Amino acid sequence: xxxxxxxxxxxxxxFAERVDMLYYFITGVSIFFGALIFLLVIFFAIKYRRRxxxxxPKPVHGSLALELTWSIIPFCLAMTMFGWGASxxxxxxxxxxxxxxxxxxxxxxxxxxxQHPTGQREINTLHIPTGRPVRLTMATEDVIHSLYIPAFRVxxxxxxxxxxxxxxxxxxxxxxxxFCAEYCGTKHSQMGGSVxxxxxxxxxxxxxxxxxxxxxxxxDQIAAASPxxxxxxxxxxxxxxxxxxxxxxxxxxxxIGIFGQRVTLETGETVRVDEAYxxxxxxxxRAKIVLGYKPAMPTFQGQVTEQQIMQLIAYIKSLK
Amino acid sequence: xxxxxxxxxxxxxxEPSAPPRVHYLNAAYGIGSWLLTKDHKxxxxxxxLSVTFFFFIGGFFAVLIRLELITPPGDLMQSETYNKMFTMxxxxxxxxxxxxxxxxxxxxxxxxxMIGARDLAFPRINLLSWYIYSIGGLLGMGAVIFGGVDTxxxxxxxxxxxxxxxxxxxxxxxxxxxxxxxxxxxxxxIVTIHKMRAPGLTWSRLPLFIWAHYATSIIQILGTxxxxxxxxxxxxxxxxxxxxxxxxxxxxxxxxxxxxxxYSHPAVYIMILPAxxxxxxxxxxxxxxxxxxxxxIAGSSIAIAVLGFLVWGHHMFTSGxxxxxxxxxxVLSMLVAIPSAIKVFNWTATFYKGSISYQxxxxxxFGFIGLFTIGGLTGLFLATTAIDVHLxxxxxxxxxxxxxxxxxxxxxYLGGLHYWWPKMTGKIYPEGWAxxxxxxxFVGFNLTFLPQFILGYLGMPRRYHYYPEEFQVLxxxxxxxxxxxxxxxxxxxxxxxxxxxxxxxSAQNPWGAHGLEWETSSPPPTENFEKQPIVTHEPYDYTxxxxxxxxx
Numbered sequence: 026x027x028x029x030x031x032x033x034x035x036x037x038x039x040f041a042e043r044v045d046m047l048y049y050f051i052t053g054v055s056i057f058f059g060a061l062i063f064l065l066v067i068f069f070a071i072k073y074r075r076r077x078x079x080x081x082p083k084p085v086h087g088s089l090a091l092e093l094t095w096s097i098i099p100f101c102l103a104m105t106m107f108g109w110g111a112s113x114x115x116x117x118x119x120x121x122x123x124x125x126x127x128x129x130x131x132x133x134x135x136x137x138x139x140q141h142p143t144g145q146r147e148i149n150t151l152h153i154p155t156g157r158p159v160r161l162t163m164a165t166e167d168v169i170h171s172l173y174i175p176a177f178r179v180x181x182x183x184x185x186x187x188x189x190x191x192x193x194x195x196x197x198x199x200x201x202x203x204f205c206a207e208y209c210g211t212k213h214s215q216m217g218g219s220v221x222x223x224x225x226x227x228x229x230x231x232x233x234x235x236x237x238x239x240x241x242x243x244x245d246q247i248a249a250a251s252p253x254x255x256x257x258x259x260x261x262x263x264x265x266x267x268x269x270x271x272x273x274x275x276x277x278x279x280x281i282g283i284f285g286q287r288v289t290l291e292t293g294e295t296v297r298v299d300e301a302y303x304x305x306x307x308x309x310x311r312a313k314i315v316l317g318y319k320p321a322m323p324t325f326q327g328q329v330t331e332q333q334i335m336q337l338i339a340y341i342k343s344l345k
Numbered sequence: 346x347x348x349x350x351x352x353x354x355x356x357x358x359x360e361p362s363a364p365p366r367v368h369y370l371n372a373a374y375g376i377g378s379w380l381l382t383k384d385h386k387x388x389x390x391x392x393x394l395s396v397t398f399f400f401f402i403g404g405f406f407a408v409l410i411r412l413e414l415i416t417p418p419g420d421l422m423q424s425e426t427y428n429k430m431f432t433m434x435x436x437x438x439x440x441x442x443x444x445x446x447x448x449x450x451x452x453x454x455x456x457x458x459m460i461g462a463r464d465l466a467f468p469r470i471n472l473l474s475w476y477i478y479s480i481g482g483l484l485g486m487g488a489v490i491f492g493g494v495d496t497x498x499x500x501x502x503x504x505x506x507x508x509x510x511x512x513x514x515x516x517x518x519x520x521x522x523x524x525x526x527x528x529x530x531x532x533x534x535i536v537t538i539h540k541m542r543a544p545g546l547t548w549s550r551l552p553l554f555i556w557a558h559y560a561t562s563i564i565q566i567l568g569t570x571x572x573x574x575x576x577x578x579x580x581x582x583x584x585x586x587x588x589x590x591x592x593x594x595x596x597x598x599x600x601x602x603x604x605x606x607x608y609s610h611p612a613v614y615i616m617i618l619p620a621x622x623x624x625x626x627x628x629x630x631x632x633x634x635x636x637x638x639x640x641x642i643a644g645s646s647i648a649i650a651v652l653g654f655l656v657w658g659h660h661m662f663t664s665g666x667x668x669x670x671x672x673x674x675x676v677l678s679m680l681v682a683i684p685s686a687i688k689v690f691n692w693t694a695t696f697y698k699g700s701i702s703y704q705x706x707x708x709x710x711f712g713f714i715g716l717f718t719i720g721g722l723t724g725l726f727l728a729t730t731a732i733d734v735h736l737x738x739x740x741x742x743x744x745x746x747x748x749x750x751x752x753x754x755x756x757x758y759l760g761g762l763h764y765w766w767p768k769m770t771g772k773i774y775p776e777g778w779a780x781x782x783x784x785x786x787f788v789g790f791n792l793t794f795l796p797q798f799i800l801g802y803l804g805m806p807r808r809y810h811y812y813p814e815e816f817q818v819l820x821x822x823x824x825x826x827x828x829x830x831x832x833x834x835x836x837x838x839x840x841x842x843x844x845x846x847x848x849x850x851s852a853q854n855p856w857g858a859h860g861l862e863w864e865t866s867s868p869p870p871t872e873n874f875e876k877q878p879i880v881t882h883e884p885y886d887y888t889x890x891x892x893x894x895x896x897x
Contacts, residue, residue: 034804047732048726062690075633076700080633082698085634091638092638095686114662185598207501214806
């Protein structure tokens with residue numbers, strides 16, 4: 026019967042079971058205290074019901090011991106919930122495994138674009154392998170969206186002007202709901218689709234078949250180029266290479282091996298070169314000038330889409 | 346002090362057939378005498394009419410929303426229309442019903458009466474606040490009439506500031522204007538409570554209803570200006586594109602969320618603290634008991650008001666804010682649970698060895714304890730970071746805040762309205778119907794919102810017009826509950842109006858209650874008391890008098 030009337034969504038990621046355990050704990054505590062209050066109120070209401078219009082009960086003033094008891098016990102339980110939840114939250118949002126599969130995500134009114142590291146693109150459907158951490162780097166072209174996969178118990182807002190990331194590891198092959206959880210306008214409720222988790226071998230087959238399709242008939246949805254290749258092409262089209270080169274002719278700093286390094290700015294501060302810094306440098310190049318260079322770069326605001334910025338970043342990351 | 350009659354039935358028939366008495370209702374006639382009144386009791390009735398109007402408009406939108414959600418595809422209305430419906434439902438209910446309901450109606454009527462004052466400290470400002478509220482309400486209604494708003498009541502940027510092409514400015518202006526009414530009412534209450542208490546009414550003799558309104562007023566004064574600023578910034582951004590929230594111009598979209606929730610989380614306590622204040626009066630009267638732990642309850646109101654300002658970030662656990670910030674907001678949110686738990690335990694303990702009668706106001710108080718307990722406990726899930734990541738922006742949140750804000754506030758409001766109805770109007774409402782309505786509302790409410798907790802954990806996001814088929818059964822249950830709830834809310838409206846004409850006249854103190862408001866006639870004279878009351882005892886002093894020793 027519970028198959029047809031479930032109380033929890035499928036448990037399909039490494040987080041799902043941990044989140045559910047904590048959920049059961051809080052549910053248990055809540056049912057205990059809820060039942061305690063309900064039963065006491067009903068019991069007192071019946072036992073001490075008014076039997077005559079003139080009766081006047083003896084007053085009870087209060088009890089410090091009782092007050093302290095029912096302050097301290099809820100406090101301890103609440104702190105347990107906090108600590109337990111915080112440890113899962115920390116792993117969910119902070120401890121991204123090193124070997125994660127990197128997938129880039131762009132949200133826009135009203136669809137999700139995904140691109141796999143080998144170039145395959147999809148809209149509103151995301152194929153992923155099971156048993157391997159997947160890291161989503163997400164940006165939005167317009168308003169705030171929020172990527173939500175209930176079966177994985179994960180959700181993260183996608184905020185204009187910054188990259189947000191989310192990671193998970195699927196455990197069960199299957200097709201799961203993918204929703205936008207942050208209200209984003211008229212078709213908000215239709216901005217979603219599915220996550221299809223596949224055995225790693227099937228995932229590889231899928232990648233290959235989509236890749237072959239793309240080579241046969243390239244369309245916008247399934248492109249042949251990987252993000253790195255697309256980024257390289259774009260890098261040349263936009264003439265980035267004419268300034269960003271090593272040596273005395275380089276008007277801008279060389280980008281080889283720069284990703285993940287710290288660079289010194291003309292203000293004397295240092296900044297780590299990550300996705301957000303590169304993005305900012307493309308859109309607002311004069312915000313953080315590297316020491317020794319002139320603020321000569323024009324902005325590319327309005328000339329590149331979020332997807333193209335991600336491709337440029339993928340290319341810069343690949344420069345070793 | 347009134348000690349003679351106890352119980353409603355004998356007292357209502359005991360009214361002597363004297364010539365018509367002059368009281369605040371018949372002291373002056375004509376529309377002008379109402380629209381220019383400076384009497385806090387008349388202003389309370391003006392508010393009663395206004396909030397009732399907005400409650401039923403907001404409720405009408407709720408009915409349409411629940412009708413739409415009976416089936417998974419959006420087959421009743423367009424997505425755009427649906428989005429406008431839930432936005433206007435939220436805006437009207439929150440800014441024009443839940444926030445003003447208890448302070449502006451019951452608070453306005455009772456704060457001066459309970460402290461033995463003739464009026465509020467600033468009667469003209471009190472009238473002004475009703476006009477400001479009404480202008481805000483008209484602006485809000487204007488936004489509906491001119492085509493609606495589709496941002497959600499939260500007005501999140503950059504959707505509201507740049508992308509939505511609906512009447513955002515008009516609706517926001519309505520909320521902005523109404524905010525000033527809230528600030529003025531809070532200011533008036535604080536000054537009145539400080540300066541105008543009757544001789545002998547020390548702080549530790551104040552009714553807990555007054556303590557609750559004092560705490561609420563602090564939030565209104567400190568919090569409301571912040572949301573006003575946020576709203577002005579959205580309007581400026583829309584009109585002049587100055588780049589406060591738009592990252593393309595160097596702004597920060599999350600700044601709005603911080604400003605908005607800095608007010609809008611405490612706003613929940615503007616709604617629920619006054620309801621708690623009402624519940625204290627009801628359960629002491631109908632159990633004929635002193636409240637258990639008076640000082641803890643008074644202190645917990647202040648604690649909730651103060652802590653309420655420190656927890657806004659728990660609305661943003663998934664927003665990408667610092668995870669360490671998330672931890673801090675999570676701990677602080679957990680702390681709010683403690684004073685709330687203290688209140689519930691104290692109410693339960695007050696019943697112990699009481700003399701409990703099941704009059705309609707008490708049934709609403711029982712209902713309040715039930716709904717508030719469920720709402721409070723489910724708050725623990727949302728304060729827990731990792732669980733909130735899954736539940737954020739789902740129906741679990743919808744159910745949780747309806748239990749607290751709607752279940753709690755309306756149970757308190759209706760309970761208080763029944764309890765003080767004889768005082769306000771001089772009429773007795775039909776007890777049988779009132780008990781029946783309380784039951785219908787409790788059943789309807791739970792049938793509407795309990796399924797939504799399950800829907801939320803299953804992953805149904807809020808503000809969804811279309812939804813996957815497997816969520817249908819629970820949605821149908823919820824919609825069925827909503828229709829029962831709707832009927833439940835209509836019944837009191839009918840018998841209250843009926844009682845104005847056909848209800849029996851009420852005695853001065855039909856419930857045998859304690860409190861200064863019961864020491865004057867019903868309805869009270871314009872100046873509230875025939876002579877200045879003097880307080881010589883603690884509140885809720887239901888101690889047996891020598892001549893009426895207990896039959897317990």
